[in-house]
Amino acid sequence: MQFQLTTDFIQSVEQLITVKDGNALRELLQELHFADIAEILEELDSDDATYLIKLLASDLTSEALMELDDDVREKILDRLSPTEIAEELAEMDTDDAADVVAELDHDVQQKVIEEIQDEELAADIVELLAYDDDTAGALMAKELVQVKETWTVAGCVREMRRQAENVTRVHSIYVTNKEGKLTGRLSLKDLLTASEKTKISEVFIPKVDYVTVHTENEEVARIMQKYDLEAIPVVDEDGVLMGRITIDDIVDFIKDEAEKDYQMAAGISQDVEADDSVWQLTRARLPWLVLGLFGGLGSVYIMQGFEEALNSFPVLFFFTPLIAAMAGNVGVQSSAIIVQGLANDNVKGSLFNRLIKEVGLALINGCALGLLVILFGFIVGQDQLVSITIAVSMLSVIIVAALIGTFVPIILDKRGIDPAIATGPFITTSNDIFGIFLFFYIAKIILGF
Structure with missing residues (x-):
């Protein structure tokens, strides 16, 4: 039967830790999988989790340590002596052991390595630590x-x-x-x-x-x-x-990269967790919010430049959010597909062929949505010229947004910048600005103000 962690179980563990009943704890936990042990450790405070690590056999706790969230593991390691950490490392594969040592302060690293009894393991860890973090050398295990x-x-x-x-x-x-x-x-x-x-x-x-x-x-x-x-x-x-x-x-x-790309696409510039401090979360989110603020101010400035249009055709004001939303949605769709293709090495062929394909796709989508706008205007009795203006503007905005969403990630990738940055506020903000400008510029041409 699969283990299910309950509040009552955690309370039982905490009570046994409080009275320091090690035998009862061993009997309660000895049959559990190391992943279950890790789940229990996540629910305990750092001192109680450290007590369990010291109590249970290293062949079990070493595996459990690698299943823990990085922050939880760091707090536990801070409470272990170099000798105790070395005992845990002795039961790990070399790649996992090197990852743990890499998380320690430099002076602690040296002390831990000196405490490792297996000289070959110690040498392997030192070797793996010498490779760059994002290379196969740092990812590999020596056991084979x-x-x-x-x-x-x-x-x-x-x-x-x-x-x-x-x-x-x-x-x-x-x-x-x-x-x-x-x-x-x-x-x-x-x-x-x-x-x-x-x-x-x-x-x-x-x-x-x-x-x-x-x-x-x-x-x-x-x-x-x-x-x-x-x-x-x-x-x-x-x-x-x-x-x-x-x-x-x-x-x-892959999981770590997916989480990082997802956060970057959402406008979070650092690897953060939900339970991180307010300061850490603020540093990760604020830069992109500032970008969005300046983008919004840019849109306001553009609209002020077309104040005459809003006075002559106030109905245009009510369609501004629609144009901005369509620009952002199309840009994010296009960039998401390209970023995924770049990650999977599926973006093949010349840029010209990619250009033709994206323009064709944007034309089909733009024409379909434009016809729906004209139909909506006919139903509500809106001036036909205004409906055509909105439809043509939407078509133009969709084409531009699709091109920005497609080629910005490709350009970033060629310059060695993570293209996932282009799927979030960067694309949305830039397309909002271009979209609103195109909307009023095309309206000025068609409506003649």
Whole structure:
């Protein structure tokens, strides 16, 4: 039966922590999955959560720590000694251990690494910390199963048994030459059906997808998605096998990127959580609100420049929100599709073909919506020339908004700027300004004021 966290359960845990009944707590929690333990830790205050971490076995709590929100984990780590942190790291894969160490203050990092008993683990963590955060080197784990192409099948099996003790999940068996360079992968089926004296060089598969330690994480995710890989090996500049990246690491990366892009599209410029401080939330939101303010003031200034039009045709004033809304909606739609396409590497072909396609699409949508506006004007008895003015303005605004929404993300991407920034207030504000200007300018031409 799946574990369900209830208020009564949390209260029971808190009561046992209060009386420091460690035996009862172990008995209550020992059968739970580490993800369930993490869920419990999220509900406790930092001191109680730290008590549980110290109480339970490290092979359970180390996994639970990695499931926690970054802020919660940071508060717990602040309450642990370097020795206690090192004990947790000893039960983690190297990539997770490096992530935890990276969250610590620099002086604490050194103390923790010195407390790690396993010298190989300590060296691996130091190596992973040296890579840039957004590269495969920082994302990879050192644990893997690799065999030499010169080994026999019998020797290979013995060595695989030894290596697999330190690997949580064996996704692939990688083959290297005597210099440690990646030469291929080994099929388990071929290994089991081959003679014990057969050399690995005779049965391994030379074709293998891989990335280098400097490959950006987005490119790693794209390759693994394209070829439906559960794991991918990582090599250095000389082709030497350095580690592997598994699908769970890529899923976490994609999730983090999606959250960041969603916030950016909503006009939040920093990675924040709902329970962050008022100051942190203000710093993340205020810049885009200021942009929206200046955009609104720009729209007001434009409308003041057409004061004569509003005096002669006051009905135009009531359609201003409609024009601004259509401009913003079309721009966000276009930019969202392009940003998604850029993320998935689906934006192909020349910019001219993209231009023709977007103009054609905008014409179809604009004409359909314009006809509906004219029909609405006919039903309510509105002056036909005014209805035509609004329809033509809407068509023009939709075309311009679609072009802005399409090409701004592409230009940002080519300049190395995250195109997700173009799906939020940036596009909405710019299209509001252009939309209102076009609306009154076209009205001036048609209505003749």
